[in-house]
Amino acid sequence: MRLEGLHHITAITGDAPGNVEFYAGVLGLRLVKKTVNFDAPDVYHLYYGDEAGAPGSILTFFEFPGVARGRRGAGAIHRIEWRVASDASIAFWRDRLAARGVASAEDAGELRFEDPEGLAHALVVADVPDPPLRADAPDVPADHALRGFHGVRAYAAGDLATARPAFDALGLTEVGPDTFEAAGERRRGRITWDPSPEEPHREGGGSVHHVAWNAADDEELLALRRALMAAGGRPTPIIDRQYFHSVYQRLPTGVLFELATRDIGFTVDERLESLGQTLKLPPQHEGRREQLERTLTPLPDPRAA
Numbered sequence: 001m002r003l004e005g006l007h008h009i010t011a012i013t014g015d016a017p018g019n020v021e022f023y024a025g026v027l028g029l030r031l032v033k034k035t036v037n038f039d040a041p042d043v044y045h046l047y048y049g050d051e052a053g054a055p056g057s058i059l060t061f062f063e064f065p066g067v068a069r070g071r072r073g074a075g076a077i078h079r080i081e082w083r084v085a086s087d088a089s090i091a092f093w094r095d096r097l098a099a100r101g102v103a104s105a106e107d108a109g110e111l112r113f114e115d116p117e118g119l120a121h122a123l124v125v126a127d128v129p130d131p132p133l134r135a136d137a138p139d140v141p142a143d144h145a146l147r148g149f150h151g152v153r154a155y156a157a158g159d160l161a162t163a164r165p166a167f168d169a170l171g172l173t174e175v176g177p178d179t180f181e182a183a184g185e186r187r188r189g190r191i192t193w194d195p196s197p198e199e200p201h202r203e204g205g206g207s208v209h210h211v212a213w214n215a216a217d218d219e220e221l222l223a224l225r226r227a228l229m230a231a232g233g234r235p236t237p238i239i240d241r242q243y244f245h246s247v248y249q250r251l252p253t254g255v256l257f258e259l260a261t262r263d264i265g266f267t268v269d270e271r272l273e274s275l276g277q278t279l280k281l282p283p284q285h286e287g288r289r290e291q292l293e294r295t296l297t298p299l300p301d302p303r304a305a
Helices: 016-024 087-099 159-170 218-230 283-295
Strands: 006-014 031-037 041-050 058-063 076-084 103-107 110-114 120-125 149-155 173-176 179-183 188-194 208-215 245-250 254-261
Touching: 006 016, 006 149, 006 254, 016 031, 016 041, 016 058, 041 283, 076 087, 076 208, 087 103, 087 110, 087 120, 120 173, 159 218, 159 254, 188 208, 218 245, 218 254
Parallel strands: 006 058, 076 120, 149 188, 208 254
Antiparallel strands: 006 208, 031 041, 041 058, 076 149, 103 110, 110 120, 173 179, 179 188, 245 254
């Protein structure tokens, strides 16, 4: 029983149309699913990823229109790391971002930049055997496309040692200073903990809500849930998120971990070739479709463009 790296990362936006323009239009990701927040269906839940919507490539956003920008502080993820193929890819993205007015900087071999709401990203040339998870954007050469997540960087609220029982329960191993990795047969992903700033975290536009790790199915979720409880955690029961089943556990260091299954997927309610083109609602909210289609923010169609 080994987690296959990251499943998805969920963040917050106050501007869904601008979010689509940046992540699909600039970064070349595929808009995989256009649905709503299950717990607050008046707002979008947008999913981006590779061409197949594979776990390990999925970046999602809750839209709260006009929400104030967040602040990265203790107890939160502050940067998302993506893999690219080569130094030539770094150069491609440096030029592409500059042409679109996005500032970037190279540091320690990484290319760092932020989205329009301040969500921080880094592109990393990673020497790993994992298959690339690429989207087919027409203006991004396949050799330079984003290849899925490498990991996340976070600020701990309090002593990192308090989270180690949870890391052990989930099978995360320390692979570097304050860096813990989940490595399965096909994929790996990591979380690195950096010294925290003095300012407290404030959730808002451009902030990360949670990080999800890639589990196989309900059987594995239950086993991991038992392991977390044995380590003193208080994980949630299994929750049905339609495209995966989930268990949540907030670490003593503040970051919210999710375990999400890969056995359902995004083609459960639409065909692969039409992913992300129409609004998909969970069954409990289908009766509100007419009202939701009137009130949700109109979005551009990145594939049509």
